[in-house]
Amino acid sequence: xxxxxxxxxxxxxxxxxxxxxxxxxxxxxxxxxxxxxxxxxxxxxxxxxxxxxxxxxxxxxxxxxxxxxxxxxxxxxxxxxxxxxxxxxxxxxxxxxxxxxxxxxxxxxxxxxxxxxxxxxxxxxxxxxxxxxxxxxxxxxxxxxxxxxxxxxxxxxxxxxxxxxxxxxxxxxxxxxxxxxxxxxxxxxxxxxxxxxxxxxxxxxxxxxxxxxxxxxxxxxxxxxxxxxxxxxxxxxxxxxxxxxxxxxxxxxxxxxxxxxxxxxxxxxxxxxxxxxxxxxxxxxxx
Numbered sequence: 001x002x003x004x005x006x007x008x009x010x011x012x013x014x015x016x017x018x019x020x021x022x023x024x025x026x027x028x029x030x031x032x033x034x035x036x037x038x039x040x041x042x043x044x045x046x047x048x049x050x051x052x053x054x055x056x057x058x059x060x061x062x063x064x065x066x067x068x069x070x071x072x073x074x075x076x077x078x079x080x081x082x083x084x085x086x087x088x089x090x091x092x093x094x095x096x097x098x099x100x101x102x103x104x105x106x107x108x109x110x111x112x113x114x115x116x117x118x119x120x121x122x123x124x125x126x127x128x129x130x131x132x133x134x135x136x137x138x139x140x141x142x143x144x145x146x147x148x149x150x151x152x153x154x155x156x157x158x159x160x161x162x163x164x165x166x167x168x169x170x171x172x173x174x175x176x177x178x179x180x181x182x183x184x185x186x187x188x189x190x191x192x193x194x195x196x197x198x199x200x201x202x203x204x205x206x207x208x209x210x211x212x213x214x215x216x217x218x219x220x221x222x223x224x225x226x227x228x229x230x231x232x233x234x235x236x237x238x239x240x241x242x243x244x245x246x247x248x249x250x251x252x253x254x255x256x257x258x259x260x261x262x263x264x265x266x267x268x269x270x271x272x273x274x275x276x277x278x279x280x281x282x283x284x285x286x287x
Contacts, residue, residue, distance in 0.1 A: 003072050006080040006102035007132035007173060009044050010207045010231050019210075019225040021278050022046035022082060024235030026053050029267040031068050033238065035075045036267075037274025044078035045278070047071075048233065049100075050085045061091065065098040084233070092122060095131055102132040104176065104209075112162070116170055123171040134209055134231075137166050138178030160199045167206050174231065176209040179224075185215025185236060192220050194227055201228025209233065214240070218280045226285035234277055238270045245269035 006022075013020040023034045025047055038045035047068045054061050065081065072079035083095045083103040095103045105122040107115040119135045126133040138158035158177040167175055177200050180192040190212065200208060207230040213221060214237035221232065246266045249256070256262060 001073070001075060001078060003069060003099065003101070004044070004078040004080050005132065006046055006082045006231075009046060009078065009080050010132075010174065012044070014207055014230045017226075019230050019232050019281050020044060020046060021274070021281055022048050022084075022231055022233045023238060023274060023277075024048045024050055024053065024084060024233070025064065025068060026056065026239075028064075028067050029242070029263050030238060030270065031064075031071045033242075033267045033270035034274050035071050035077075035079065037271040038079070038278060039076045040271065040275045041278050041282075042077060043278050043282070044080075045274070046080045046082050046231070048082045048084040048235075050083075050235070051087055051091055051106075052085065054091060061094050061098050065100070069099045089122070092125070095126075096129045100131070102134065102173075104134040104136070105172075106136055108136040108138070112166075116166060119166075119172060120170040123173075127171070132173045134174040134176060135166075135170060135172040136176040136178075136211070137163050157193065157196060158200060160196070160203045163200060164203050167204055172206065174207040174209055175204065176211050176233075179210070181210060181212035181216050185212060190215040190217070190220065192216065192224055194223055197224060197227040197229070207231060213237075213277075218283070219285075221277075221280050222283050222285045225281055232277075232281060237273055237277065241269040241273040242266035 009020045025031050025034060034045055034047055049064055057064055068081055081100045083100045085106045086092050086103055087106055092103060103126060105119055107118040123133050156178060163175060179197050181190045208228050209231040210224055210229045211233045213232045213234050246262045249262045249265045
């Protein structure tokens, strides 16, 4: 079916008091796995390409973006394309022409006023191009190989009052909030601050996004959706699934040389991980 927009999927999720799953892709196998997993549960999904993934692909956005768009257009469920964790203004300005309907502009590494200024300029440009834009306030941690921040360090978590001012002054359409998760976690041990999420949800009139969801246990994820998260980003969990399946296959088949054999099992395991995540988001929170 035709590509849909991230903004529309998030609006639908919010209206249903749910969340849309957004998965970061690196290879064609990631693309195919995310679409297959979403189709298996009959739910919409967002395919995300990060600036780090573009860097891995020799700085070229279009090959992976076009593969994702082609897969999305053949999918049996609605699929949107999102450009994730963009720090480069040059990359930002490629979003629309490459088929993305949305972008997450990440200036969270900067002091507040610099983050606000950079994000506001990015939002002005994005809106002039018809793009939906997400930003981050606080520090989720774990990006670019950096260790997670101390959850109690100043600025590590999103302050509700500052978040209200940031959203109003920057004009962003959604906000990624730091409530205890971290990027690149390979164990599911993150504990979310649900009281903080409640205050953020009550005080903001834009959708809230959870980054670093690979490290969040199922019960915490369902509680986060019930608490107001409407977009859930997942990346590392797919890499863990793919790498584990390939490692197991090659250990059992040391003679294997055809990449289709081991990439195939990796793709299948990622598709199962996608389906599990989406089902978790659909599950009602525990009483």
